[in-house]
Amino acid sequence: MKKVKVNLKDSHYFIYLGYPLKDIGRLLTEKRYGRRILILSDTNVFSIYGKIMKGSLIREEKEVIDVVVRPGEGAKTLNNACDMLKKCAENKMGRDDTILTLGGGVISDLGGFVASIYMRGINFVAVPTTLLAQVDASIGGKTGVNLTFGKNLVGSFYQPSFVYMDYNTLLTLSEREKKQGIAEIIKYGIIKSKKIFDIFVDKPVDEMKKHLPFLIEESIKIKKDVVEKDEKEKKGLREILNFGHTLGHAIEISHLSKFSHGESISLGMAAETYISWKLGFCRKDVYFTVKGVLQKYGLPFNFSSITIDKIFNYLRYDKKVRQGNLRFVLVQNIGKVKSGVVVKIEDVSKILKEMIKNEKYR
Ligand SMILES: NC(=O)c1ccc[n+]([C@@H]2O[C@H](COP(=O)([O-])OP(=O)(O)OC[C@H]3O[C@@H](n4cnc5c(N)ncnc54)[C@H](O)[C@@H]3O)[C@@H](O)[C@H]2O)c1
Ligand SMILES: [Zn+2]
Numbered sequence: 610m611k612k613v614k615v616n617l618k619d620s621h622y623f624i625y626l627g628y629p630l631k632d633i634g635r636l637l638t639e640k641r642y643g644r645r646i647l648i649l650s651d652t653n654v655f656s657i658y659g660k661i662m663k664g665s666l667i668r669e670e671k672e673v674i675d676v677v678v679r680p681g682e683g684a685k686t687l688n689n690a691c692d693m694l695k696k697c698a699e700n701k702m703g704r705d706d707t708i709l710t711l712g713g714g715v716i717s718d719l720g721g722f723v724a725s726i727y728m729r730g731i732n733f734v735a736v737p738t739t740l741l742a743q744v745d746a747s748i749g750g751k752t753g754v755n756l757t758f759g760k761n762l763v764g765s766f767y768q769p770s771f772v773y774m775d776y777n778t779l780l781t782l783s784e785r786e787k788k789q790g791i792a793e794i795i796k797y798g799i800i801k802s803k804k805i806f807d808i809f810v811d812k813p814v815d816e817m818k819k820h821l822p823f824l825i826e827e828s829i830k831i832k833k834d835v836v837e838k839d840e841k842e843k844k845g846l847r848e849i850l851n852f853g854h855t856l857g858h859a860i861e862i863s864h865l866s867k868f869s870h871g872e873s874i875s876l877g878m879a880a881e882t883y884i885s886w887k888l889g890f891c892r893k894d895v896y897f898t899v900k901g902v903l904q905k906y907g908l909p910f911n912f913s914s915i916t917i918d919k920i921f922n923y924l925r926y927d928k929k930v931r932q933g934n935l936r937f938v939l940v941q942n943i944g945k946v947k948s949g950v951v952v953k954i955e956d957v958s959k960i961l962k963e964m965i966k967n968e969k970y971r
Contacts, residue, residue: 610625722752860876876910913968
C-alpha cells in the first residue's frame with residue numbers, strides 16, 4: 610500500500626495505491642467527506658464490486674445513493690449527467706457530500722464532470738477499476754461527456770478529493786481491456802522511462818501481473834509530474850502525453866472504433882516511431898525495439914488492416930491540422946522524446962506508405 614501526493618497550484622490530493630476496496634468507507638469518514646455518498650458505476654462493475662463498496666460505506670453509517678449506467682462510451686452523455694444532477698438534488702446532497710465513481714474512464718469522466726458542476730463543485734472520489742483508468746483517465750483532472758458532434762466536447766478541469774485503487778479489481782478485467790492499459794504504460798516507458806520499457810523487454814509476458822503494481826505507480830508518477838507543471842493544459846507541457854495519439858486518434862475515429870483506443874495508439878506508436886526514424890530523430894533499432902514490444906504483448910503494430918486514405922481524409926478535416934501540417938511527439942531514444950515537431954501532412958503520408966510497403970515484403 611502506498612500513497613502518492615499530487616501537488617497543484619492551490620491544493621493537493623493523494624492517490625492511494627493498492628488499498629482494499631472494503632476500507633474506503635473508513636477513509637471517507639476520517640476525511641469527513643460527508644454523510645451522503647452517490648456511487649456512480651456501470652452494470653458490469655457494479656455487479657462485481659457494488660456489494661463490497663456499499664458494505665464499506667454502510668458500515669460507516671453513510672447514506673448511499675447509487676446510479677448504475679450501461680457500460681461503454683455511450684454512457685458519457687449530457688442526459689446521464691442531468692439524471693445524476695437530479696438524483697443529487699432529490700437526495701438533498703450538499704457541498705460536503707461526495708460523488709464516488711466506481712469503474713473505468715467512462716465512469717470517472719462522467720462522475721467527475723457532475724461533481725464539478727453540482728452546487729459549483731462537490732467532493733469527488735475516483736475509484737478506477739480498469740488499468741487504463743488507473744494509469745491515465747483518473748489522473749489529471751480532465752472530466753467530461755460527449756456530444757454527437759464529437760468526444761469530450763463538454764467538460765471541466767476538476768481535481769478529485771482523492772483517488773483510490775485496489776489492484777485486485779484488475780483481476781476481473783478482460784484481456785482486451787487490460788491491453789488498453791498496457792499500451793498506455795508502454796507509452797509512458799517510451800516518453801519518459803527506460804526502466805518501465807525495459808520491464809516489457811526483459812520480463813516474460815506471463816510475469817506481467819507481478820510487475821503491474823510497479824508499472825502502475827511509475828506511470829502515475831510520470832503523468833502526475835506533467836499535470837503538476839501544466840494543470841489546465843495551458844503551457845503545452847501535456848503534449849508529451851500525446852505520443853502515439855496524433856495518428857492513433859485518427860485511426861480510432863476514421864476506422865469507426867474497429868480498433869479500441871489502446872489498439873489505435875499501439876498502431877500510432879509504431880507509426881510515429883517509424884516517422885521518428887525516417888526523419889532522423891532516432892536510430893533504426895529504436896523502431897524495431899518498439900515494434901518488438903508491441904508484438905510481444907499482443908498489441909497491433911502493422912497496418913495490414915488499415916486503410917491509409919481513411920486516416921488522411923479524416924486528418925485533412927481535423928482542426929488540429931494547421932495549414933497542412935501535423936504536430937508530433939517524436940522519439941529520440943527510449944525514454945526521451947521531442948514534442949511539438951511539425952511535419953507536412955504529405956510527408957507523413959509518404960513515409961507511412963513506405964512503411965506499409967516494407968511491412969508487406971517482410
Ligand atoms: N479524463 C482523462 O484524462 C482521460 C484519459 C484517458 C481516457 N479517458 C476516457 O476514458 C474512457 C475509457 O476508459 P476505460 O477504457 O476505462 O473505459 P470504460 O469505463 O468503458 O471501461 C471499459 C470496460 O471495462 C469494464 N470494466 C471496468 N472495470 C472492470 C473490472 N474491474 N472488471 C471487469 N470489467 C470492468 C466496463 O464495464 C467497460 O465495459 C474514454 O471515455 C476516454 O475518453 C479520459
Ligand atoms: Zn490514450
